[in-house]
Amino acid sequence: MKKDRLTCDQRVIIILTFYPRSAQPSSINSLNKKKNKISIPDTKAIKEFGRFISERFEQVARMIEILYSVNDDWVVTEKKDKIILETSRLDFHLAVNALADEGFHAKDYQLYVEYERKWGIL
């Protein structure tokens, strides 16, 4: 048996949502709660939301740069509310540590790890 022989492949999936609920300012509420009420537009809240969105998109862009700095082989899927990065070429610990070194933590992204048996494994 060899130490460098691995019996499994690891797939890392990182999801960067544009509007993570955990990072949302408390003053921004869902329309679902008030959608039937007629109210005067709150321009202050709109501006605050604009700043939040701008900041969040900056964060997403920065996290993508960091992830590409540790691995340039990502499969990227863009959705209307998120960007999904997948790779089998990077151990997830390296990605997590690289993001943590730049101040990004659990609330900033979603991480999924999948293992698959290699060919021939019982």
Added chain:
Amino acid sequence: MSIDLTSEDNSNTVRKSGWFELIRKEDWWAVWIGLFLVLTGILFWTTGHSIKVLTAQIPRWTDFQTLGGALSSHAGSTILLFVTYLILFSITAAFLRIKVGQFAAGFTLLFIISVAINIFSSWGWAQQYNLEAPIVALAIGLIAGNLIPLSGWFSSALRTELYVKVGIVLLGATLPFTLIIQAGPVAFLQATVIAVITFFVIYFAGTRWFGLDKHFAATLGVGGSVCGVSAAIAVGGAIKAKKEHVSISISLVVIWAVAAIFLLTFLIKLLGIPAGPAGAWIGTSEFADAAGVTAASSFGDHALNSFTLIKVIGRDIFIGVWAFILAFISITFWENKKSGTKADASEIWHRFPKFIIGFFAASILLTIFIAANSASGRAVINTDVIAPIKEFRTWAFTFTFLSIGLTTRFKELTSFGWRPFAAFSTGAVVNIILGYVLSVLVLQNFWASL
């Protein structure tokens, strides 16, 4: 003023391909192949024919004249059996993105070796020394696979998981659904009690005695208690265990699974345990489906039935539940706070071994079909539908035994230190002893009368 930001939280969508999985997953193809053969059997019977023409059983022989006669009289059905399986598996290979030409060539060689092994195990001399097909196929495969470099085209046909799953779906057709309902709860209880105890033994031995990381010990624990490699990779991903730890867990499962085939077979024969309890013991204490089928097949249909009830219904079904519970524990109690995911209940379905749906469907189908016929009709169904399905199953399992041996290359497994080996082995020994106590001492009458 409020702004709607509710379009998030549809996470976890990448890995799930929805309906596409039905044609891209090996599990589902095992269901389609198994149910196709069962439905073909029923269709043939309703039109006054039998799929017996597609199956070949090599009878016991003691001299070459008898063998020659048997082979010539079964030549046509052997070719039809080969063509049927070749077409079904080649279609599967195409959808699983395996090169069909290479697969077909490899499968042809695998089939020829399987015929040779069945001829050998039907030999009176071999039967005299209990050289049954499963053990012979496994031993030949292990020797050849570890000593001779195999070509890629042949390797592409060594699909252990596919063959064993097809065999298990077909086994569902030979088990009345009423029996599954009757024995299922006992199988579930026995399997769960032992799986939970084994898991905690490996986990606590690993973390308390041998100083292993909690994630590593948990991955080892499910590998040794729930469902071998499938459980180790499911839980390894759910709790974000290190790649090397998952790899070592898999290596230990493979080594113990192969060793347990020989160990359990030897102990069962030594102790003269009847087939029913023997199958239950194997179902409780084997680490992988394919390895368990190999061991149980040496003791006949009764052993295979009790093995399947314990392993499939008692253990395999709950891989997703274990993954979800351990993910919750990991995130709530062990998490290092750097990774940002929540325990997801959809994990239970995502990890559910889908071929089990085929197992249940085949059982329900045949149970209804038999119930809808008269007593005389049932006897004919038994010989014209169920017996040929058993033959198809036997051949699928023979491909499994050979594939296990030919693909288990010990030098290609990850090396591991003595600590994980000691933790895993502690649990494995406890599991085997408890499996014996419950299957043979406590519930012997139940499993024997099944």
